[in-house]
Amino acid sequence: MNVLYFAWVRERIGLPRERIDSQAATVMALVEELRAREDRYAAAFADISALRVALDQELADFDAPLAGVREIAFFPPMTGG
Amino acid sequence: MDVRVQDAAFDPGAELASFAIGRSDVGAVVSFTGVVRDRDGGLQAMEIEHYPGMTEKAIATIMAQAAERWSLAELRVIHRYGRLGVGQPIMMVLTAAPHRAAAFAAADFLMDYLKSRAPFWKREITADGADWVAATDADETALTRW
Numbered sequence: 001m002n003v004l005y006f007a008w009v010r011e012r013i014g015l016p017r018e019r020i021d022s023q024a025a026t027v028m029a030l031v032e033e034l035r036a037r038e039d040r041y042a043a044a045f046a047d048i049s050a051l052r053v054a055l056d057q058e059l060a061d062f063d064a065p066l067a068g069v070r071e072i073a074f075f076p077p078m079t080g081g
Numbered sequence: 082m083d084v085r086v087q088d089a090a091f092d093p094g095a096e097l098a099s100f101a102i103g104r105s106d107v108g109a110v111v112s113f114t115g116v117v118r119d120r121d122g123g124l125q126a127m128e129i130e131h132y133p134g135m136t137e138k139a140i141a142t143i144m145a146q147a148a149e150r151w152s153l154a155e156l157r158v159i160h161r162y163g164r165l166g167v168g169q170p171i172m173m174v175l176t177a178a179p180h181r182a183a184a185f186a187a188a189d190f191l192m193d194y195l196k197s198r199a200p201f202w203k204r205e206i207t208a209d210g211a212d213w214v215a216a217t218d219a220d221e222t223a224l225t226r227w
Contacts, residue, residue, distance in 0.1 A: 007130055007202035008213050054200070057135035073132060073200075077216035080160065080201035081115055081172060081192055 001066070003030075005044070006075035009051065012044035027053050027072070028062045044074075052077055082148070083157040084140045086131065091159055093170050101155040101177035109181035111188045115171045123207045129162040129171070132200035136160075143194040147176075150190070151183035158191065160201065193223040 004017045024030035031048065034041040045051070053060050054073040066072070085091075093114045101107050117127045144156050153176060160172040174191045178184040203214040 004132070006132060006200070007204075054132070054135055057132070057138055059139075059198070073135070075132070075200065076202065076213065077220075078197050078200050079203045079214045079216050079220075080199040081196035 001069055002071045004071065004073040006073065008076055009044050009074050013040055022066075024066055026062070026066060027055070027060065027064050030066060030072070031062065050076060082141065082144050083155075084137055084144065085157075085159045086133075086136050086140070087159070087161055088163040090161070091170060091173065093173055096157070096159065096173055096175065100157055100175045104154055104177070106179055107154045107177045108179050109184040110175065110177045111181070111184040112176075113174045113188050113192055115173070115192075117165050117167050117169050117171055119167045120205075123209075124167055124205055125208065126167075126206040127165045127171070128204040128206060128211070129165065130202045130204070131160075131162045135200050139199045140195065143191060143198060146194070147187045147190050151178065151187045152180070153178045153183060153187055156187070156191075158195070160195070160199070162201065164206075190227055193220075193227065196220050197224065 001020060002017060003020050005013050010016050022030055022033055024033055031045050035045050048062055052075055053062060055064060055069045056071050097112050101110055140158050144158060155177040157175040165171060174188050176184045176187040197216060197220045205212050205214060
């Protein structure tokens with residue numbers, strides 16, 4: 001699936017998007033996989049309460065299932081307006 | 082419903098002048114313009130990042146919710162991204178309704194939701210560097226009003 005990062009999450013990980021092949025069943029399981037990869041991921045995902053997630057461009061929860069999801073995005077709380 | 086997410090500057094006066102004209106069912110038009118403010122002095126620019134694709138959908142969803150709640154004739158939301166100078170308009174919400182209560186309430190609702198449910202992230206550029214603007218508890222609390 002395509003994984004997108006925005007704002008300081010993008011900066012910490014060092015790229016705006018990447019393709020990841022994962023069997024993770026939920027968002028949280030994918031986060032655990034990413035954390036275990038490298039320090040920059042561990043740093044970006046250190047505090048989940050400071051992050052939001054969208055699945056196929058809709059806001060979702062970290063316990064949401066990933067079955068059928070094509071695009072997942074991680075970002076900080078939004079500051080529009 | 083009209084959603085515009087754009088890099089280009091816009092003219093709030095021209096937007097208002099072209100909004101909901103020639104309709105016999107509109108008795109009230111409300112507009113809100115958000116402007117880049119120098120909070121602490123020394124702001125050189127505001128950079129706004131967004132999530133192309135999701136941004137337009139999220140705004141349309143928020144507008145549809147407003148249209149369900151209030152009797153509205155027309156809605157328009159314009160939101161810029163990219164680099165903006167102090168005093169430049171960031172975004173604009175326009176609502177038209179038969180009555181002013183609905184036009185005011187819908188504009189207020191749209192602003193509260195655009196602040197924390199539309200995927201934009203602001204970064205302030207000063208001589209000391211760049212800082213992401215943090216969302217506040219007040220932004221989230223504002224949603225409980227609705």
